[in-house]
Amino acid sequence: MDxxxxxxxxxxxxxxxxPRQANRFVQFLLRSSPSVRRELVDAIAQLSQGVRQxxxxxxxxxxxxxxxxxCSNEKRDGSQLAIVASDTDLTALERSHMFFGYxxxxxxxxxxxxxxxxxxxxxxxxxxxxxxxDDSLKEVILAFPANPEGDATAQRVREEISAKPEFSHIxxxxxxxxxxxxxxxxYADPDTIHDAFESRR
Amino acid sequence: MDxxxxxxxxxxxxxxxxPRQANRFVQFLLRSSPSVRRELVDAIAQLSQGVRQxxxxxxxxxxxxxxxxxCSNEKRDGSQLAIVASDTDLTALERSHMFFGYxxxxxxxxxxxxxxxxxxxxxxxxxxxxxxxDDSLKEVILAFPANPEGDATAQRVREEISAKPEFSHIxxxxxxxxxxxxxxxxYADPDTIHDAFESRR
Amino acid sequence: MDxxxxxxxxxxxxxxxxPRQANRFVQFLLRSSPSVRRELVDAIAQLSQGVRQxxxxxxxxxxxxxxxxxCSNEKRDGSQLAIVASDTDLTALERSHMFFGYxxxxxxxxxxxxxxxxxxxxxxxxxxxxxxxDDSLKEVILAFPANPEGDATAQRVREEISAKPEFSHIxxxxxxxxxxxxxxxxYADPDTIHDAFESRR
Amino acid sequence: MDxxxxxxxxxxxxxxxxPRQANRFVQFLLRSSPSVRRELVDAIAQLSQGVRQxxxxxxxxxxxxxxxxxCSNEKRDGSQLAIVASDTDLTALERSHMFFGYxxxxxxxxxxxxxxxxxxxxxxxxxxxxxxxDDSLKEVILAFPANPEGDATAQRVREEISAKPEFSHIxxxxxxxxxxxxxxxxYADPDTIHDAFESRR
Numbered sequence: 001m002d003x004x005x006x007x008x009x010x011x012x013x014x015x016x017x018x019p020r021q022a023n024r025f026v027q028f029l030l031r032s033s034p035s036v037r038r039e040l041v042d043a044i045a046q047l048s049q050g051v052r053q054x055x056x057x058x059x060x061x062x063x064x065x066x067x068x069x070x071c072s073n074e075k076r077d078g079s080q081l082a083i084v085a086s087d088t089d090l091t092a093l094e095r096s097h098m099f100f101g102y103x104x105x106x107x108x109x110x111x112x113x114x115x116x117x118x119x120x121x122x123x124x125x126x127x128x129x130x131x132x133x134d135d136s137l138k139e140v141i142l143a144f145p146a147n148p149e150g151d152a153t154a155q156r157v158r159e160e161i162s163a164k165p166e167f168s169h170i171x172x173x174x175x176x177x178x179x180x181x182x183x184x185x186x187y188a189d190p191d192t193i194h195d196a197f198e199s200r201r
Numbered sequence: 202m203d204x205x206x207x208x209x210x211x212x213x214x215x216x217x218x219x220p221r222q223a224n225r226f227v228q229f230l231l232r233s234s235p236s237v238r239r240e241l242v243d244a245i246a247q248l249s250q251g252v253r254q255x256x257x258x259x260x261x262x263x264x265x266x267x268x269x270x271x272c273s274n275e276k277r278d279g280s281q282l283a284i285v286a287s288d289t290d291l292t293a294l295e296r297s298h299m300f301f302g303y304x305x306x307x308x309x310x311x312x313x314x315x316x317x318x319x320x321x322x323x324x325x326x327x328x329x330x331x332x333x334x335d336d337s338l339k340e341v342i343l344a345f346p347a348n349p350e351g352d353a354t355a356q357r358v359r360e361e362i363s364a365k366p367e368f369s370h371i372x373x374x375x376x377x378x379x380x381x382x383x384x385x386x387x388y389a390d391p392d393t394i395h396d397a398f399e400s401r402r
Numbered sequence: 403m404d405x406x407x408x409x410x411x412x413x414x415x416x417x418x419x420x421p422r423q424a425n426r427f428v429q430f431l432l433r434s435s436p437s438v439r440r441e442l443v444d445a446i447a448q449l450s451q452g453v454r455q456x457x458x459x460x461x462x463x464x465x466x467x468x469x470x471x472x473c474s475n476e477k478r479d480g481s482q483l484a485i486v487a488s489d490t491d492l493t494a495l496e497r498s499h500m501f502f503g504y505x506x507x508x509x510x511x512x513x514x515x516x517x518x519x520x521x522x523x524x525x526x527x528x529x530x531x532x533x534x535x536d537d538s539l540k541e542v543i544l545a546f547p548a549n550p551e552g553d554a555t556a557q558r559v560r561e562e563i564s565a566k567p568e569f570s571h572i573x574x575x576x577x578x579x580x581x582x583x584x585x586x587x588x589y590a591d592p593d594t595i596h597d598a599f600e601s602r603r
Numbered sequence: 604m605d606x607x608x609x610x611x612x613x614x615x616x617x618x619x620x621x622p623r624q625a626n627r628f629v630q631f632l633l634r635s636s637p638s639v640r641r642e643l644v645d646a647i648a649q650l651s652q653g654v655r656q657x658x659x660x661x662x663x664x665x666x667x668x669x670x671x672x673x674c675s676n677e678k679r680d681g682s683q684l685a686i687v688a689s690d691t692d693l694t695a696l697e698r699s700h701m702f703f704g705y706x707x708x709x710x711x712x713x714x715x716x717x718x719x720x721x722x723x724x725x726x727x728x729x730x731x732x733x734x735x736x737d738d739s740l741k742e743v744i745l746a747f748p749a750n751p752e753g754d755a756t757a758q759r760v761r762e763e764i765s766a767k768p769e770f771s772h773i774x775x776x777x778x779x780x781x782x783x784x785x786x787x788x789x790y791a792d793p794d795t796i797h798d799a800f801e802s803r804r
Contacts, residue, residue: 002665007646015627020588026650027690030663034651041644043610047629048637050606060633063233065283084649089629096394141401146380146610176400178377179347180384185290186422186792191296191382199377199400200342203464208445216426221789225417228489232463235450243442244409248428249436251405261432263404288429353585387555387623405786454639491788543803549783552648559759577720578802580779583794593784595699601779602744 004030032138055130058105058121059087070094070103078135082143083125083157085109085150093143099151104128109149120153122160125150129167142174203248257329259322260288261305278302279336283344284326284358286310286351294344302342305329310350311357321354323361323380330368343375373384406432423432455580458530460507461489461525472505479503480537484529484545487511487552495545503543511551512558519580522555531569539595544576607633618645659731660692661708661724673697675707680704681738686760687727687744688712688753696746704744707731712752725763732770736757745777 004026011022028038046137051060054068061068070076080101084090106120129137142157146149154174161167177195179188188196205227206309212223217332230238252261255269262269269341271277285291291304312375330338343358344350362368380389389397413424428537430483431439453462454468463470481501486492492505498588533541546552546561556576563569579597581590589600605739607629614625631641651704664671673679683704687693693706709723732740745760747753757777764770780798782791791799 001391003646003649004663004665007643007650010643010646015631016624019621023694024691027663028618029647029650030654030690037647038614038650040382040610041608041647044632044640044644044647046606047610047632053631060607060630062607074756081210086387087633088627091388092389093394093628096391096398098391098395098398107712141398142388143397145385146382168376173401175394175397176377176379176394178379178381178400178402179394180379180381181390183381184346184347184348185285185286185344186295188293189382190297190299193294193339193376194299195382196344197297197299197342199379199402200374201377204445204448205464207460208449211442211445217423222418224493225490228462229417230446230449231453231489238446238450241409241412242446244405244412245421245431245439245443245446247405249439249524250432252432261406262427263406288432289426321430392550441689486788488714488789494788494791495796498793498800500793500800533770534661543800544612545788545799547787549785549787551712575803577796578779578781578798578804580781580798580802582781582783583792584750585783586748587687587746590695591784592699592701594694595778596701596780597781597784598700599701599744601741601781601804602776603779603802 004105009023055132057090057103058107058124058128059090065069065158078132079138081129081132081137081139081140081168082141084143084146085153086147089145099141101139102132104131106157107143110152112148121154125157126160126164129170130165133166137170139173142172144174145173146177235313257327257332258291258304258306259308259325260291279333280339281342282330282333282338282340285344285400286346288353290346291346299340302335303333307354307358308347310352313349313353321357323357326358327365330362330371338371340372342376343373345375347376347378364396386392429557429575435594458533459492459493460509460526460530480534481540482543483531483534483541484541486545487547487555491547493546493601501543503541504534504537508555509560511546512554514554515549524558525551525557528562528566531563535568539572541575543554544574546576548577548579615710660693660706661710661727661731662706664692681735682741683744684732684735684740684742686743687746687755688748692746692748702744704742705738709756713749713755715751715755723759725759728760729763729766729767732764732773736769738772741778742774745775747777749778749780757795 008019008026010024011025012019014016031130050062052066054059054066054071056067057070059068063069065072077100080099081104082093082099082101083104083106084093085108087104087105090105093099104125108124110119110120129140140161142154145152158172162170176199177192177194178199179192185193209220209223209227212218212226213220213249234260251263253267254261255267255309257268257274259270260269264270264272278301281300282305283294283300283302284305284307285294286307286309291306294300305326309321316389330341341362343355347355358372362373377400378393379400380393380397386394410421410424410428413419413427415419436453452464456466456468456473458469461470465471467474467547474593479502479525482501483506484495484503485506485508486495486499487508487510489507495501506527508527508580510522511520531542542563544556560574563572563574578601579594580592580601587595611622611625611629613627614620615622652666652749655669656663657669657674659670659674662671680703683702684707685696685702685704686707686709687696688709688711690708693708696702707728709728711723732743743764744768745757747756761775761800764773764775779802780795781802782795782799788796
């Protein structure tokens, strides 16, 4: 396998990239100047050096300190903590400018197909919740995708938190289900209409 | 214009049909047997005869009596009435097997672009609500599409109902907004995330 | 089944129409004025009366005479005759303003899945070709879709024409294969590239 | 700009990649092991070292020698040479197993919007053609996309080759136009039908 095919094979592992687009990426890099390629190499290499995982929310960040800019921001609302599946979901919530509490990134959702103990960070989650008790944590918001895996993850997290007496006063909520912006009743699936009725107000 | 073009032009007025598909419809009818065409002609002609508009919910139906099968079903829950924009939306709610109250079809949504007084059936709605007071109507559920027209319609309906003292004890709710089934946080728009946070529970 | 469902079921048989769109058609007709429905009924009924099949090319047309406007146009080029699968394909060729000969509509393509003798109009085709011999017919152009059914139909038609000695001087051609307008080599399938090479010039 | 944003910005320059997918690429690399990132860095770095541009066809390749494996393969047919716009188009032709001559990669198509002298490799093309004269080159096949830029490029190349008396015996052909595999007449655009008629046979 030559160096063109080798790089193409690596790009195929990128999320959502097939052989044809992987090949276009390689052609793009071949046509780019050597300085562009060097810049890209540097940027990837720096991920290993400049990026750390926040010990509190577990997300990856490029800050100078171990604790990330969100977790170390004392102006955020310590009474709320949102548990999300991934860094990307955390970013989506921040983009909505709706939530000002802290976060915890589970690192995935419970798999419904494989039997093996899933690798979500339950232990770290409980440890972070314990730390946040001092910030008068009152509500944990489960912000998982609206699919069976997300639901199973929510159930698992509820069970783990409920099993600890020290969290008994904490309210556990989940993001609301219903009609998403722009949706028409005519094209909504029955489950969504069901949720929309249940969450009417 | 010959009879082929004439029929093609009529099919072009059907919702979602362009010239090409209109032409395919005509070709389909040309290739069909005369009995199939006669059957279609009968079925359309019967719409004018066999279909009536229910005087209570205003939807079109093919029942023998003036009042439709839903409005005349005394086993439905008289304490709830859902207001919808169209017959199609009513069908969508029935399909979800979630709601067992009565309906009223407004016949459209408030237009945000045209200034002219919209043709939604406000007067008929108030009249139907008055009739349903005897069935101990307690809740009116606004089931409009999750878009600006739907929101403007909801506001208009709320104002009209609130203006009548005899409806002051009726609770007005709207279908919940949030993540629709299957949606991922990553691809949800900020408005939907906003709604999902507000309707968390 | 009431008259709404009955009409909806009939629209579902239209090409490319599913239950949801069939239902929208019925709703559209219900909301239309009675005069619109009457107009549609008339237009469909007239198809049976006003439309006839041309005895030469076999297409449906709404002309006053039996022979259609194309077949009776003596200014067209009698040396060429295009054989097409359907009326719609004939329309597509006319739209391109490229061909000025006469046509014959086979009424379908040879089916590759069913064994039964296909219902394409071979006998009528041979009869029309014989008539056109007097117009000094020199070339028959096979204008079938570029798929296996189209290829099988072309082969069948070639065999039928070649079997008649009186057509031995007629040249049989087929529409060219290659890159269609707007296509990129990168996304062209190998068969198309193969054809494009073979038909290069 | 931190190292996550910096890498994300670089991925946004990749063909067909928007901010959201660029961000997913970075998250993917963050979740990958350091060895995977190191492997990717190596593969990109090797493009600069291991990849060279063939001095004859001008494509990028990873062979040990300067001249690429196609141009140095003496079993290929020296009487034909295909001129293509890009390395990707060359790959598409090879995939079709239809062409066994040599290639030349122009490096782009003539731009129809910008006035500036386009950067396609005309000089190098003429030089490669001259070299191939010894291999008894007889036919140059223009294999450009079937769009206005491709047509303008073909015209430009034809003019350049025709201007040289030493190439006067070389036949210049272009890939055939017509119905591409799988296309129906009904959906073919008039230009394609036009081409299909012209290239019938």
